[in-house]
Amino acid sequence: MSEQTKLKRVLNLPLLIFYGVGVTIGAGIFALIGETIGIAGNNAPIAFLIAGIIAAATGLSYAKLAAVYPRAAGEAVFVNIGIGPNWGRFVGLAVTATAIISSAVISLSFAGYLGQLINLPQPLFVAGIIVFLTIIASLGVTHSIVFAAIITAIEISALILIIWVGGDKLISLSNWQAAFSPPSDLAQWSAISSAAILAFFAFVGFEDIENMAEETINPHVNVPRAIIGTLIITVIVYALVALIAVSAQDQNAIASSQAPLATLYAQLTGSNGDLIATAASIAMINGVLVQIVMASRVMFGMAKEGLLPEIFSRVHPQRQTPIIATIVVASLTALLAFTFPLGGLARATSVIILSVFTLVNFSLWRIGSRVDAHKSLVRWRWLGLVGAAISAALIVIEIGLQLT
Numbered sequence: 001m002s003e004q005t006k007l008k009r010v011l012n013l014p015l016l017i018f019y020g021v022g023v024t025i026g027a028g029i030f031a032l033i034g035e036t037i038g039i040a041g042n043n044a045p046i047a048f049l050i051a052g053i054i055a056a057a058t059g060l061s062y063a064k065l066a067a068v069y070p071r072a073a074g075e076a077v078f079v080n081i082g083i084g085p086n087w088g089r090f091v092g093l094a095v096t097a098t099a100i101i102s103s104a105v106i107s108l109s110f111a112g113y114l115g116q117l118i119n120l121p122q123p124l125f126v127a128g129i130i131v132f133l134t135i136i137a138s139l140g141v142t143h144s145i146v147f148a149a150i151i152t153a154i155e156i157s158a159l160i161l162i163i164w165v166g167g168d169k170l171i172s173l174s175n176w177q178a179a180f181s182p183p184s185d186l187a188q189w190s191a192i193s194s195a196a197i198l199a200f201f202a203f204v205g206f207e208d209i210e211n212m213a214e215e216t217i218n219p220h221v222n223v224p225r226a227i228i229g230t231l232i233i234t235v236i237v238y239a240l241v242a243l244i245a246v247s248a249q250d251q252n253a254i255a256s257s258q259a260p261l262a263t264l265y266a267q268l269t270g271s272n273g274d275l276i277a278t279a280a281s282i283a284m285i286n287g288v289l290v291q292i293v294m295a296s297r298v299m300f301g302m303a304k305e306g307l308l309p310e311i312f313s314r315v316h317p318q319r320q321t322p323i324i325a326t327i328v329v330a331s332l333t334a335l336l337a338f339t340f341p342l343g344g345l346a347r348a349t350s351v352i353i354l355s356v357f358t359l360v361n362f363s364l365w366r367i368g369s370r371v372d373a374h375k376s377l378v379r380w381r382w383l384g385l386v387g388a389a390i391s392a393a394l395i396v397i398e399i400g401l402q403l404t
Contacts, residue, residue, distance in 0.1 A: 008140070008141060008142075008215060008320035009214070009215055009216060009217050009219075010141060010142050010215060010217070011141065011142075011145060011212060011215050011216045011217060011222075012216075012217050012222065013222045013225055013226060013229075015145050015146075015149065016209060016212065016216055016222055016223070016226035017226050017229045017230055017233070018145070018148070018149040018152050018153075019145050019148055019149070019152075019208075019209065019212060019226075019290065020205070020206055020208070020209045020226050020227065020229070020230030021152055021156065021230050021233055021234065022148045022149065022151065022152030022155070022286050022290055023148075023205040023206075023208045023209075023286075023287075023290040023291075023294070024202075024203060024204070024205035024206050024230055024231075024234050025152070025155055025156070025159075025202075025205075025234060025237065025283075029159070029202050029237075029238060029241065029261070030259070030260070030261050030276075030279075030280040030283060032198060032199060032201065032202045033241060033242060033245055033254070033260050033261060033264075034254055034255050034256070034257055034260030034263075035198055035255070036048065036195045036198055036199050036242070037242070037245055037246060037251060037254055037255045037260070038255035038256070039191055039194050039195040039198065040191050040192050040194075040195035040196075041191070041246070041251070042246045042251075043183060043188060043191065043192045043195070043246075044195060044199075044242045044245065044246050045180055045239050045242040045243045045246065046180060046182070046192055046196075047192050047195035047196040047198075047199050047242075048196075048199050048202075048235070048238040048239050048242050049180075049235065049239055050192065050193075050196040050199075051196045051197075051198075051199035051200040051202065051203060052203060052231065052234070052235035052238070052239075054196065054200050054203075054390055054394075055200060055203035055204075055206065055231060056231055057361075057383070057386055057387040057390050058207070058357045058360070058361060058387045058390075058391060059206050059207075059227050059228065059231045060228070060380070060383055060387075061360060061361045061364045061380075061383055061384050061387045062074070062206070062207050062209075062210055062227055062360065063223075063224035063227045063228055064224070064364060064376060064377060064380045064383070065078045065210075065360070065363070065364055065367075065377070066209075066210045066213060066219070066223040066224050066227065067220050067221070067223070067224045067376065068220075068374045068376065068377060069081065070210075070213035070214070070216070070219035070220055070223050071213055071214060071301055071304075071305075072211050072212075072213060072214045072215075072297040072298065072300050072301030072304070073092050073095075073211060073297065073298045073299075073300070073301025073302045073304075073305065073307075074207075074210030074211055074213060074301070075091045075092065075095050075207065075210070075211075075298075075356055075359075075360050076088045076089065076091050076092030076095070076298065076301065076302050076305065076307060077301065077305060078091075078360050078363045078364070078367075079091045079359045079360060079363045080305060080307065081363065081367060082362065082363025082364070082365075082366040082367045083359065083362070083363055083366060085306075085307060087359060088302075088305070088307055089302070089307045089308075091356050091359055091360070092298055092299075092301075092302040092307055092308070093302075094352050094355065094356055095211075095294075095295070095298050095356055096295045096298050096299060096329070097349075097352065098349040098352050098353055099291040099292075099294055099295035099298070099329070100291070100295060100329060100332050100333050100336060101336060101349055102287065102291050102349065103130075103287070103288045103291040103292060103295075103329075103333040104333050104334075104336035104337040104340075106284050106287045106288050106291075107126050107129055107130055107288055107333065107337050108122070108126060108337055109284055110125070110129060110281060110284040110285065110288070111123075111125035111126045111129065123338060126334070126337050126338070127334065129285065129288065130288070130330055130333055130334050130337070131330075133285070133288050133289045133292055133330075134292060134326060134327065134330040136289060137289065137292045137293050137296065137321070137326050137330075138316070138319060138321055138323055138326050138327075139319060139321075140319045140320065140321055141212070141215045141293070141320075141321060144289065144293050145293075147289065148286055148289055148290055148293075151282055151283070151285060151286040151289075152286060154279055154282050154283075155279060155282070155283045155286065156237070157279070158261075158275070158276050158279035158280075159237055159241055159261075161265070161275075161276075162241060162244060162261060162264060162265055162268070162276070163237075163240050163241060163244060165265070165268045165269055166244035166247070166248075166264075166268050176243070180243075197394060197397055197398070199238070200394070201350060202234075202238065203231065203234060203235075203238075204353055205290075206227055206230045206231055206234075207227075207356075207357075207360075208290065208294040209223060209226050209227050209230065210223060210227070211294050211297040211298055211301065212293075212294075212297060214297075214301070215297075241261070244264070244268075245260070245261075245264050248264055248267050248268065249267050250267060253267070254267075259273060259276070259277050259280065261273070261276050261280070262274070262276040262277040262280070264276075288333075292326065292329050292330055292333070293326075295325075295329045296321075296322050296325040296326040296328075296329050297322065297325075299312045299322065299325035299328065299329065300312055300313055300315075300322035300325050303325075311324055312324060312325045312328070350398050351395055351398055351399060354391050354392075354394050354395045354398060355391075355395060357387070357391040358388050358391040358392045358395065359388075360387075361383075361384045361385070361386075361387030361388035361391060362384060362385075362388040363384070364377065364380065364381060364383065364384025364387070365381050365382070365384035365385045365388065366384075367381075368380060368381025368384065369381055
């Protein structure tokens with residue numbers, strides 16, 4: 001094991017966007033589209049657009065900070081500089097914890113799906129998928145991102161297929177007017193707002209791009225562009241899929257389905273939705289891989305900043321990956337999956353993520369308000385205050401929803 005702390009810079013802008021789109025779209029849209037339609041009905045496309053705008057407020061803060069401080073463990077670095085090391089350590093550990101919890105939940109979900117096809121014990125599937133993806137993550141960042149990019153291509157292809165077969169609904173002007181015309185009724189706006197808060201979590205993931213900064217070529221430019229590009233692509237795809245979904249024959253069936261996009265595809269084509277369901281299960285694999293890769297980089301970056309023990313900053317001399325951090329993340333993922341009830345933990349992650357967003361946004365305000373601040377951060381410091389206010393308001397709403 002090498003004492004060096006340099007990762008290998010091999011990621012260009014297209015690969016970084018593939019990574020961002022993969023971690024953002026993931027399996028979320030395959031499930032959340034149904035719940036969003038159930039709340040907002042025909043106005044679901046508006047809800048996704050509003051959710052994208054809300055996400056963009058924080059996404060731009062990340063992009064501006066990443067352009068000045070392109071380091072692994074980005075959130076922890078930003079908050080460490082903006083507020084202090086204790087808050088930076090909290091943010092880094094919170095990001096790592098949510099990644100590990102998400103990986104454990106997704107591993108169990110994937111094992112449950114696979115168990116319906118192959119009659120083997122669930123723990124065997126969980127262990128197998130975690131070990132396999134840990135090996136991929138340890139081989140090198142190029143292997144990890146290329147593997148993730150292939151899976152992302154499959155996910156996007158499934159969504160594009162839905163957009164393609166429902167293309168006649170995109171051509172209809174009446175469908176566009178019905179979906180995107182602002183309603184005049186206050187109750188409808190209330191439903192849209194509730195759906196937008198839910199849809200917002202389908203955009204979470206763009207922030208993980210920053211944690212790949214030390215493996216990115218020209219990170220000052222490519223990391224911010226990848227964050228913004230990821231959000232733009234995601235908003236367009238989500239809005240188009242939502243437009244087709246609300247134009248389908250049986251909207252209620254989609255809203256109540258456990259596999260809403262598979263149900264939508266079946267309605268559009270008259271065939272079964274197994275193809276889309278398979279793509280959703282493959283998206284789960286991507287979710288675990290990108291979270292293992294991201295969490296290990298957060299631990300690596302925190303160790304470099306002195307927020308975690310130095311051992312986590314060590315990299316493999318040939319593979320140039322943070323091998324110790326990767327193994328620790330994978331081990332904790334397996335431990336959670338095998339020993340803890342994950343339902344409550346998974347619900348709590350939304351509040352943790354929003355807390356991180358609040359602190360990162362506030363850090364932009366604090367850093368940009370200093371005399372010696374970089375001029376781009378000075379110009380955009382008010383964005384941090386707006387993003388912090390939005391994220392804090394979402395925390396209050398999310399806690400209220402969980403208590404009711």
